[in-house]
Amino acid sequence: MIVLFVLAGLAAFSALLGLHYYLWRRLVRDTTTPGSTARKAGTAALVTVLVLMVAAFAGARAGLPFGLQQVFAWPGYLWMALFIYLTLSLLVGEAVRPLLLRWLRKRDAAADPVSVPEAETSVVREAVGVGGEGGGSGSGGEVAAPVADRAPEPEKPALATPSRRLFVSRIIGGAAATAAVATVGYGTYGVLRGPKLKHLTVPLAKLPRAAHGFRIAVVSDIHLGPVLGRAHTRRIVDTINSTQADLVAVVGDLVDGSVEDLGPAAEPLAQLRSRHGSFFVTGNHEYFSGAQQWVDHVRELGLHPLENARVEIDGFDLAGVNDVAGESEGQGPDFVKALGDRDRSRASVLLAHQPVVIHDAVEHGVDLQLSGHTHGGQMWPGNFIADLANPTLAGLESYGDTQLYVTRGAGAWGPPVRVGAPSDITVVTLASKQA
Numbered sequence: 001m002i003v004l005f006v007l008a009g010l011a012a013f014s015a016l017l018g019l020h021y022y023l024w025r026r027l028v029r030d031t032t033t034p035g036s037t038a039r040k041a042g043t044a045a046l047v048t049v050l051v052l053m054v055a056a057f058a059g060a061r062a063g064l065p066f067g068l069q070q071v072f073a074w075p076g077y078l079w080m081a082l083f084i085y086l087t088l089s090l091l092v093g094e095a096v097r098p099l100l101l102r103w104l105r106k107r108d109a110a111a112d113p114v115s116v117p118e119a120e121t122s123v124v125r126e127a128v129g130v131g132g133e134g135g136g137s138g139s140g141g142e143v144a145a146p147v148a149d150r151a152p153e154p155e156k157p158a159l160a161t162p163s164r165r166l167f168v169s170r171i172i173g174g175a176a177a178t179a180a181v182a183t184v185g186y187g188t189y190g191v192l193r194g195p196k197l198k199h200l201t202v203p204l205a206k207l208p209r210a211a212h213g214f215r216i217a218v219v220s221d222i223h224l225g226p227v228l229g230r231a232h233t234r235r236i237v238d239t240i241n242s243t244q245a246d247l248v249a250v251v252g253d254l255v256d257g258s259v260e261d262l263g264p265a266a267e268p269l270a271q272l273r274s275r276h277g278s279f280f281v282t283g284n285h286e287y288f289s290g291a292q293q294w295v296d297h298v299r300e301l302g303l304h305p306l307e308n309a310r311v312e313i314d315g316f317d318l319a320g321v322n323d324v325a326g327e328s329e330g331q332g333p334d335f336v337k338a339l340g341d342r343d344r345s346r347a348s349v350l351l352a353h354q355p356v357v358i359h360d361a362v363e364h365g366v367d368l369q370l371s372g373h374t375h376g377g378q379m380w381p382g383n384f385i386a387d388l389a390n391p392t393l394a395g396l397e398s399y400g401d402t403q404l405y406v407t408r409g410a411g412a413w414g415p416p417v418r419v420g421a422p423s424d425i426t427v428v429t430l431a432s433k434q435a
Contacts, residue, residue, distance in 0.1 A: 019087055020050050026090050027177070030169035052076040053083065057414070059226070066226065066261040073226035081184045081379065081415035088381075089176035097172055104164050187379065187417035191228075194235035195219075195410040195423035197243065200396060202403060203431040204316070204367045206347035211315025212432035217245035217274065219425045220353070220372025221409025223285070224265045225256035227416045233268040236410050236425065240272060243427050247276040247313065250303065251372045252283025252323055252353030256413070259293045270301040276313055278303045283353035283373065284325035285413075291326060306351060308334040316347035316430070319366075323353045333357060339364040349430075355390045355406050362402045369404045370428065376408035376421030383421060394421070 028042035056076025059069040207214075217240045224233060240248055250269075255262050272278045280303045286294050295305045304311070306320025319342075321333035333352065342348065344365045352361065355371045376394040377383025387393045396405045407426050412418055 016050075016054075019083070020046060023083070023086060023090070026093075026169070027086070027173045031166070031173050049075065049079040049083075053079045056080070056226075060257060066257065069226040077227060077415040078184065078188070078417070081187065081417040082180050084379065085180035085183045085419075086176055089179045090172070093172035093176055097168060100168050100171065101164060104168070108164075183419055184415075184417055187415075187419040190418050190422055191412050191416045194232075194239060195425045197239060198407075198424045198426040199429070200405065200426055201429045201431050202368055202396065202405065203433055204347045205401075205433050206316075206345065206367060207430055207432040207434075208315045208347075209432050209434045211313075211347075211430060212435040214247075214313075214315065214430045215243070215245045216349070216370070216428045216430070217243050217248045217425060218251060218370050218405070218407050218428055219248070219410050220251035220407050221253040221283070221375055221411055221413070222250075223253055223256055223409075223411035223413050224262050228411050229262075229265040230268065232411065233265055237268045237271050239425055240274075243425075245274050245427060247318070248272050248274045248278035249351050249370055250278060250280045250298075251351050251370055251407070252281055253285045253372065253409070253411075253413075254280070254283070254298070255289050255294060256285055257289055259290065259297045262289075263297060266297065266301065269298065269303060272302070279311075279318065279320060279351060280305045281320040281351045281353060282307075282323045282326060284323050287323065287325040287329060287331075291329070291331065306338075307331075308337040310338050310342060315432075316349055316367075317342055318349050318351070320351040321357065324357065333360070335360045335364050339366065347430075355392050355404060358391055358399050358402065358404050361404075362400050366402050368428075368430075369402060371404065371406045372409050374406055374408070375413065375418075378412060378418055378421050379415070380420035 024043065024046050028039055028046065032039035032042060052072055053076045055064075055072040056069075057080070059072050064072075219236060219240060222228070222233065222236060255266065269278075280295075280298050282291050282295065282305075295307065299305055306318070308321050310317055310319040312318075319338045321335060321338050322331050324332055326332045335357075339348070339350070347367050348365065350361050350366045350369045352369055352371055354373045355369075358369055358371075361369045371392075374386045374390050374393050377386040383393060390406070391397075391399070392404050392406045394406050394408050396403060398404075405426070405428060408421050408424050410423050410425055412423070
């Protein structure tokens with residue numbers, strides 16, 4: 001197994017190097033002249049951002065001090081996003097490149113003047129005759145009238161223009177860079193601005209009339225770490241509190257780091273306000289960061305962890321299961337413990353980080369499962385991959401008598417960038433069919 005991981009790692013790193021060579025070739029080599037300062041600077045810059053990206057990605061796993069992780073994280077992760085969209089843009093440019101070259105060749109051919117042979121120097125001779133019909137004699141002669149040669153016009157110096165290929169490479173490279181920077185810039189702004197509120201009404205057949213209109217603020221994938229910190233938590237808490245929800249559900253992937261490093265960033269969670277309190281279940285990233293420490297810490301902050309447990313709320317049961325990543329530590333989801341002995345005549349809502357457990361939820365008669373994990377793909381075209389790996393990418397879907405809602409999450413993992421998958425906090429309003 002270790003050998004397979006090593007081989008997979010080597011293959012991934014080789015692909016990373018190969019794609020960076022492709023970027024160097026198209027953005028540096030093809031757009032600059034050999035030995036120029038621009039080429040040297042471009043090469044150095046590309047090597048630097050590659051090192052920063054690897055350092056950002058591997059920093060926590062290598063045990064780097066948290067302060068150093070923060071130094072590497074912003075430039076490294078932003079380059080990761082730029083790298084993705086530069087590569088995609090340049091690949092589109094490969095289709096445009098031959099068309100642009102062909103058009104330029106035709107344009108230049110049409111603009112070339114037709115060459116005319118230089119005229120030889122000529123001398124015009126005019127013969128003048130004197131005499132007439134009325135007598136008298138006369139003599140005639142030729143008078144040579146040379147026409148002076150015109151001095152040749154001085155040749156215009158050739159313009160110092162780049163070759164067609166260099167010109168086309170600069171056009172395509174510039175367009176690719178502009179598209180990538182604009183995309184990543186907008187995606188970063190969306191994350192730093194904070195998640196938007198969504199509202200969703202979900203009818204539950206077993207929900208009593210007394211619980212009609214019960215509102216749950218669902219937030220997932222906050223991903224506190226070296227990039228998103230205390231200010232990010234504060235924005236999320238303020239947004240949730242503005243909804244005046246009846247209950248808050250934090251559905252996993254709160255952090256990417258230890259309590260020691262990120263405890264201060266999580267402190268604003270203590271300010272969450274709702275009538276029935278705030279509940280928490282683990283996500284896969286908690287198990288990379290010391291899950292038990294975080295469960296204990298969020299309890300200290302006033303949240304109620306549901307570790308394969310259930311509580312009775314007015315009109316329905318609220319259950320929560322550990323994330324499937326906990327199975328490696330003997331702390332995986334236990335649906336029997338969380339749901340096995342409950343009264344199935346009551347409506348039930350399940351908090352489970354990953355949508356993949358929906359079939360267990362169906363088996364145990366859950367009415368509504370609330371999940372996150374997918375980020376909605378976070379950055380296009382990642383949504384296609386995430387869609388293949390999850391039963392539901394985002395939104396509300398039904399599986400038999402069980403409904404599954406997947407939020408896109410409030411933060412971002414890796415690059416603080418979202419493209420085509422905006423972050424959200426969803427207020428789910430439960431509706432009774434008896435109302």
